[in-house]
Amino acid sequence: MPSCKTTCAYCGVGCGIRVEKVFKEQAKHSSLKQFFTVSGDVEHPANAGDLCGKGLALIDSLNLPNKLLYPxxxxxxxxxxxxxxxxxxxxxxxxxxxxxxxxxxxxxxxxxxxxxxxxxxxxxxxxxxxxxxxxxxxxxxxxCMSSAVSAHIRAFGEDVVPGCYEDLQLAEVVVLVGANTAWTHPILFKKIMAARAEHGTQLVVIDPRVTATASQADLHLQLTPGSDLHLFNGLLSAIASNHKTNCQYIEHCTEGFEQALRTAQQNSLTVADVAEHTGLEVDKITEFYSLYLQNKRVVTASSQGVNQSLLGTNTSNAIINCHLALGDIGQAGCGPLSLTGQPxxxxxxxxxxxxxxxxxxxxxxxxxxxxxxxxxxxxxxxxxxxxxxxxxxxxxxxxxxxxxxxxxxxxxxxxxxxxxxxxxxxxxxxxxxxxxxxxxxxxxxxxxxxxxxxxxxxxxxxxxxxxxxxxxxxxxxxxxxxxxxxxxxxxxxxxxxxxxxxxxxxxxxxxxxxxxxxxxxxxxxPQKQFSIAGLANLTPSQYQHLVPTQWPIDDIDAMGQKNKRLFDDGVFATPTGKAQFVETPFTSAIAPHTFDDGSLNVEKVRLNSGRTRDQWHTMTKTGHIAKLAAADYQPELRLNVSTSIKNRLVEGEFAGFVCDNLTAPLIARVVIDQSIQSNSAFLSMHWSSQFSKSGGVNSVISVAVDPHSKQPGFKNQWVQIKPIKVVEQGIEWGQPLVDSKRLYWDVKQQLQGGFCRHIAADEGFSQPLLELDTTQCSSSASANSHVMQWKHQNKLVTCFVNKGRLKTLVIAATEQLDVDSDAIQVLINQLFNADSIKKLHQILRAGRSQIVCACTGVTQCDIESQMNMELSMGVDNAASLIEKIQQTLKCSAVCGSCLNQVKDIADAVIVQKQRPNREVA
CATH class of the missing domain: 3.40.50.740 (Rossmann fold)
Known part of the structure; x- marks a missing residue:
């Protein structure tokens, strides 16, 4: 097999992959070892050769630490x-x-x-x-998808996505609702950015968070969590009141418009009503509605922020109602587009x-x-x-x-x-x-x-x-x-x-x-749109060589078809052949409660959960890949300053979730993020007890579901959080010797060539982290083993050395450590001498630079250094800096999902460079 075409195993974009088999000479054994490389398939219609960081790391995903081999x-x-x-x-x-x-x-x-x-x-x-x-x-x-499914069936009579990816490139306006597409579907986001560069496509992002996607939007609507339904009910009202409805289409191709409009107008008749319910400014809502009313080609793409809600089905139908009112279902560059989560x-x-x-x-x-x-x-x-x-x-x-x-x-x-x-x-x-x-x-x-x-x-x-x-x-x-x-x-x-x-x-x-x-x-x-009847008599050879083909396909001669839109003739899969406007009433969300923790009243916080850029689901396939684990290596609770003060939380310290059904608290590291709304917080969905002792976010998520789709409402859950005090925290590399059973915090991070554990102990811990379990040491080592210990600034370093080689290293402190974990991992299992100790001190002094680009492994320090060099050579603006970085380091030039971070670094570097001049002036 010199080459094989296959498909990516991650998100619903469905990128084509080309796998090449390579043979590499092993010097020690003079034998050939086969391995593989991946690249994007330029002939696949979904990605045309592009891949994101996870896709580029697919070969690394094959090296599972504990692959199940036998029943x-x-x-x-x-x-x-x-x-x-x-x-x-x-x-x-x-x-x-x-x-x-x-x-x-x-x-x-x-x-x-x-x-x-x-x-x-x-x-x-x-x-x-x-x-x-x-x-x-x-x-x-x-x-992830059942609310979209229910909405499709209610409106179209069948679970059908009418449009295609090409619509994102043909649209005059792309609206992303509850979709951090730059991270979750990077290849589609790259298409949107290309359309903006080529013909000025405007991007609207509707999201309670300032995500990587929202930071690059022409218009960001940072609404109150769970209020999307009001926004789109209001849009339907605006379409009608501004006489933008396609009356002929509504009359001949749809049913139920008047009832749906009346329901939409109950709480969202005017822009002022919508502003009251969503927390948005009136002028921003007006600008958003104007984009729909003044442009003929608008795509509304939605994902988990809509689906994973107790109002998910109604919100999806509210979006579809707007496009039915405009009469643009199945037209090029138009319509609703549900972005699938899984492959x-x-x-x-x-x-x-x-x-x-x-x-x-x-x-x-x-x-x-x-x-x-x-x-x-x-x-x-x-x-x-x-x-x-x-x-x-x-x-x-x-x-x-x-x-x-x-x-x-x-x-x-x-x-x-x-x-x-x-x-x-x-x-x-x-x-x-x-x-x-x-x-x-x-x-x-x-x-x-x-x-x-x-x-x-x-x-x-x-x-x-x-x-x-x-x-x-x-x-x-x-x-x-x-x-x-x-x-x-x-x-x-x-x-x-x-x-x-x-x-x-x-x-x-x-x-x-x-x-x-x-x-x-x-x-x-025959009214059903789904059909692969044209593939019913494929030979084994034809199946093996099947090229990407969009359904419905009723004739084998259409194999390989793409960019096919459905319902463009106004005939739908319902019993009457007409699309259905669906009434989408708003159901009031549960109000926050106040709890007495014995010292002061603490309000519950709105918890949102979702993906990080480089991980996948519960990290079974990605948690063991070092370059994907580098950027987000621990569970982090992100919230703004006012919310942290109200809940007595300090950045870098720990927060615990209060929940009656938890035998042990769910714990996360506190990170201050001013883009998060007040009384709200965000925690990644990926963590499990396989990688974090306290488990994942769903231990505090209720089983409440959308009444139509039965999809759980993972978003917008009210939780109570409190500070978790630890007396000591640190990192352990090499042979695990600190007993996890007695730790409050124990998070495993994969590194190049091994892993480390981020650990912390509360006051009940019977021995300091720096005192390794000597019983384990003596049972696992020979008589040639010893423990070395010394202080480095405010850190205590403990080394377990066996036969002259460093087997375990623990660095403990009273606050969060900032060290280059990969650099220290290189020392493990190597001869440990004076030069090693000197190297260790150098690493500790240098600190840690965060990985920015998972595709290339480029760090923030790498980017800042290169940008400063470019500034010294005459580059004087952020856009040019970013272009130079893309050319030299390739950062943000592969899938583009880190572009917002590169922009932020460029802005900060320019400000830092200009500061001395302003002070002199």
Missing amino acids: RMQKNTVNNQNISWNTAISEIAIKLKSTLVKYGPESIAFYLSGQLLTEDYYVANKLAKGFLGTANVDTNSRL NAMGGREVGGLATQLACHLGFSDEERQLIAQYWRTDKLPKSKGQTATEMFAAMASGKIKAVWILGTNPVVSLPDTQLVKKALSECDFVVVSDITADTDTAQYADILLPAQGWSEKSGTVTNSERTISRQRRFAQPQGDSKADWWALCEVAKALGFDSEFDFKNSAEIFKEYAQLSASVKQHF
Whole structure:
């Protein structure tokens, strides 16, 4: 394999990847070692060769520290033991069959993931819904996309995104709602920035935070969290009052306009009403509305800030209502665009991955069920929808669900109310987990762990945010005895007696059956937009060489089509063929409460959670990559000065979340960020107990859900926070010798060649951090070991040396340390002598410079140094400085997601350079 085209494993942009196999001479052994390099596929329509930092680090993601290689029996064994696939399959089949007989199909559940390939998804749904008879099949797409799905179905009659990425480049105005696109979908943001440079596209960002995206907007609407619905209800009112409605389109192509308008006007009739509810200035709202009213091509792209809300479905429909009123659905450079979070969230929905649907966008009507039952040749199909994600785990906790199979996701971290999820999995009679590693929080609860193939090992298809189906191809041999998820599901199905129905030899055969089902559905339900009927007779060779293709595709000659828009003819997938305006009333949010902590009243704080630039989900695939861990290496609670003072929090110290259901507090480092609104805070969603002792943010998030989509309202949660006092904190490198059980704070950071632990102890800690556990030292070392200790300024340095080599280094202080962790890691396991100690002192004096660009590894110090040099050579403005930095260091020139930081550094460097001149003057 000199070269392989595949698809990125991260977000829903669905970037094409070109993988090259390289051979490198190993000097010591004079042998050849193969490895791979990645680059963007210039022929893929999603990215045209561009990649972000995570995409460029895909090869690094393959080196998992604890890759799951063999099936494993857990929970009921003294030690976790590897077992054969035959044993695992037999055990799973026996347990599922006995559960089915004893408790019925409703006692079994499957929890799937947007990380799965479409073929995996299809087989899981066929087995569960078609032959076990349970509709309790949901996916973690419920946590990110289900509000958009519900809105699409209510408005269009089907879960369909009408537009495509090209619209972002053709639009006169792009509106990003609840979407930090510069970080979460960098390649799409790069398209928007290119459109601005080429023809003046204006960018509006609607977000309670000043994100990397918002900082580059022409107009940023920093509204009160949860008030987006008022803003778009007000926009619909403005469209009507300014006579900008497309009356002919509304009359012939839609229904329900008058009712939707009346509802929108109830709380948002005037701009003043909208200002009162959103906290925005009247002139900014007026400017925003004018952009819609004065421009013909406007795209409104939304993501998790809209979806992950108790009002997510209504807000999505309010956005769609505005575009229906303008009559621009399906037109070039126009319309709503839902930005998908995961690489195959859409592919999973196509095959019925949600508990509320069947394959090929079908529901549970008698006619729809009959078609699926006949095609699958089964009489077991459930008559109604199943339990959604939060409902499923609640049913598990109450004993109604007795067996669950979790594939490719980490619900102990990603679902709200962590304690409930832990209780559910602890009390569930039988838990199967399929994953690529045994280290996830969820894997610890498995009775049987199955080694799944990861990106590079598995083969199938995925569908991105603009309905483009792409191949994900195998280019590396599977490690150990890992298997494709579809294979494991098929083998269990055969063991249950469903041999002929699951006798697939490869993913091509699964895709063919799925495409043929699509053809049958299209024949019986011609109003359905989803169709891959044109791919129903692909040969294995055609499947292997399938080029990125946008659905619907009814003819094989259209293979490779792109930029296809839907509903451009004004005919929709509803029973009447007309789009539906949906009434979107505002439901009042829960007001903040005041709590008495014994000393003074403390108001609750609005907590927002979301992604950081360089990490992915619960960091299973990215937490072990040093260059991705460098920029955000610890859980940080970001809030402004007034909120920190009100809650007695100090920057650099620790905050704990007060919650009745927590056995130990969730802890984060306090960071002052003046861009955060008062009485609000932000904490990254990525942390888990795999990397941070106190776990993740969802331990304090409630299970409240949107009533229409059943999607949890992760955003805008009220929490109480308090200061956490520690007497000592520090960092440990090398062999872990500080006992984590007695630490308040223990965060693992991957470094080049090892890892370090950021640690802290409260007053109850029985020994100072600098006093290493001598019992562990003596048991793990020879007689040639010793401990060295000295003070460096306000830091205490402790070294454990064995046979002349530095095995453990602990630096402790009473405040946060500022050191270059990677530079110190180089000293570990090396000879430790006077030169080493001198080097260590130099590192401690130098401090730490933050990584700014994950794509290139460039630090803030690198950028400042280069900029100062450029200033000395005559460059005199920020724009020119940035251009020089992009040329020399390549920082912000790869994916552009760090451009806002580079701009801030340029502004600061210029101010610093000009300051002496002003003082002299």
